[in-house]
Amino acid sequence: MTLLMILFCTFGLLSEIAVAQNKTLINSTPIQPYLDQAIQKMTEFSLENGMKFIILENHEAPVVSFVTYVDVGGVDEPDGKTGLAHFLEHLAFKGTTLIGTKNYQLEKPLLERLDELDKKIQVFEEKGKPDEVSELKTKFDATEVLATRIVEQNELGRIVEQAGGVDLNATTSTEATRYFYSFPANKLELWMSLESERFLDPVWREFHKEKNVILEERRLRVDNSPIGQMLEKFIGTAYTLHPYRRPVIGYNQDIRNLTRKDIKDFFVTHYIPEKITIAIVGDVSPNNVKELAKVYFGRYQSTLQPKGELEINMEPKQEQRKKVILKLKSQPWYLEGYHRPSINHPDDPVYNIIGRLLSDGRTSRLYKSLVEEQKLALTAKGFSGYPGNKYPNLMLFYVLTAPGQSVDKVASALSKEINLLKTELVSKIELERVKTQARAELLRALDSNMGMAQKLLEYEVKTGSWRNLFKQIDALEAVTANDVLRVSQTTFTPDNCTVGKLLPQDGY
Template sequence: MINKIKLSACALLLGATGFAQEVEFTEYDLDNGLHVVLHQDKTAPVVTTSVMYHVGGKDQQNGKTGFAHFFEHLLFEGTENIPNGKWFEIVSSNGGSNNANTSNDRTYYYEIFPSNNLELGLWMESERMMHPIIKQKGVDTQNEVVKEERRLRVDNSPYGNLLQAVSSNLFVNHPYKDPNIGYMEDLDASTLEEFKQYFDKYYVPNNAVLVVAGDIDISKTKKMIEDYFGPIPKGEAVTRDFPKEDPITQQINATAYDANIQLPATVLGYRTPAFTQKDSYVLNMISNYLSDGNSSKLYKKLVDEQKQALAVQAFNLEQEDYGMYLVFAIPQGETTLETLNTEMEEEIAKIRTDLISEKNFQKLQNKAENNYVNSNSSVAGIANSLASSYLLYGNTDLINEEINIYRSITREDIKRVANEYLNPNQRVVLEYLPKAEEAKQ
């Protein structure tokens, strides 16, 4: 058992709008392998109970996609002791709120309650882990819910399939090539037994972290956690052996069509390192430099000054095995996609060739530190950071150390990373066109 309490300290964040107090926490393991992280904060009578499972869209069962996202919905259906459809009612009637979300790498469930309902939150999450009801009726119900979500957010949403169009070209072997929400035909073809097997494999205590943050008594909370989660059986160890991708050494040209758009878009996509690598943090800073705010390089050039783009955005999609770095633009007027690609590459090439100015670099440092403060400005935000730091990065204290990673980044790092990952021969160039254009091809 590890009992680690970070003593309080206060670090002045240069350029940030205040002070960020070091997050104190206690962490330990139950006998069944469930990792527990506790954070006491008595500034307000609220508490967040959360469980993050190390399962996401990349964890495919029998080659079928979308299971992790599907379970995000299914595990609100009910349990042996929570009637079907009553989960949200129980939470709201006790003054709380709750939600869940799934990425390619993890699934996160949480409740926010008045602190006198801590035990209720722990009981509900233990019920989700130990006693869910997985029956055909619930599977059929949630299958329709997921289909409607896909229609709303992907199939019928402007540019809704753009990310999938890029990832399917950036990845050939790794399951990141498939959408997190999955393909509907995969869910339709899946059996009840396959869903049960998926739950039994991934939704086990030794594949999860429980975080309780807020107005709590540490010793009493430990006792409740042992009572509710201790009896849950340990599962088999989850092993992963995803296929590796060969480096991209020649530009990949791709085209996709969308019936929901009238204006085309262009995307430059690059495969980048895992989010545990320092270079991923550097890429976040490059994104801010290129397109965060009206004074950023791409926005000022393409939207403000040259009036060539209606929108432009660079962002680093951080993931556990590989990242994706995307630069996206929608043309204005008669501007061609090729012109936008040339102009965007010109700005990226400047980063590869020259060191950015000290003034711009200091702005990036200030922004990174301000974002760090904001991400841990609430109990719910701290709970999420603690869970991610342990489960995905393997270091719970990253919540306190991450700012030092950004502080260690230099202008030379920015130039080096751009040269290593953001070259024309390493990218996918995607033309994302209105469906009407397909008939002309």
């Protein structure tokens, strides 16, 4: 299927073109008219409380995808309480006073009792009184058994599944929390009811069990993962002030110390109408969506205050090269990161192109040189926007060395490829190839209701308007070889570089 056909499928316009298309036609046919038709199918509105909705009609199939985008992530957590946003995402699936419980009136005092016992356990642990701790844990376990008997496990998920819903899930990043799933078109009102209730009437049940789940998740991702440990150390070195320096999942001790009150306070501060944007893409009527949104989400009370944001400490300009070295039971890895501006900077498309030139697939410079020709690496990739892109971030390169090779050889080879971008203009053929790849990736992201919903929300919240999503193709087309040279020269400097070396322990 050609790029143009993919685009037409996305917006329900396949019937308007001939089935046979070729690459020449893709490159010569203006895409903007079709994007304009998509824009005509968009509707947006805000409720009186400040909650915003973006709707894209697509009547090709009787399905609808929903994404609730909360403008809060790891960067919004206070120091000492990392992991709150991710923890809250887990608990948002636990239900309400009506969903997820057999009898909330019986459950509520048990939940409060668990909180009291947990607090006392922490106090006696700090005082070094094991006998008291043991006695309290016995009481805690007995209370938790009683509370668990009242819980209806995964009731929200069962309701969604029985109504034909699919892909119920959520993600937390440095700067956003997203909740999403898809329903048959005739279940629009059910989605309105379920989604509004779980944030209007949440119950943070099974908090202590979920804490253990998250701690195990951290062990798998970080503590027992050499590259996970390396990435945590690396980003904590590259950043000194900005909260990008902290892991989204949270530090181990912070997670252990979090309480249900911490979750509630964070929720009350950040899960406010003004910070929630919802995308609905599929077989819906905008007027129907608007009327139902007023009924269900109009119940949220506006805070009439700033968006509950902490003051974000901006990262000062890096003045000297930084280095992280870890020795663990692992194959050698090499990391190299450079500070770059946010998604809203005019040079963002240039960084996109640079990342693709160096590491987009088997035709990229890093793969051809380090993997195929020199056989120094098993993997050699890079990308912009680490660990997020709402604020100034990193262009990160990472290389897994091949057996018998060293990170120093890899570092030298990577440096040579980066320096070429600083000293030689990219050829017209190579530049056009990566632009074609960039267009294809963008259009593939729009090739589903869910993909479209996710992208619309990202651009709406981060750039101020979902319309900027449809300007990306023109922005990429406008990038020149001189732009690549200029940005490479200003970005890839020794003082702006952070290096990470993951070396094998002796005997590994």
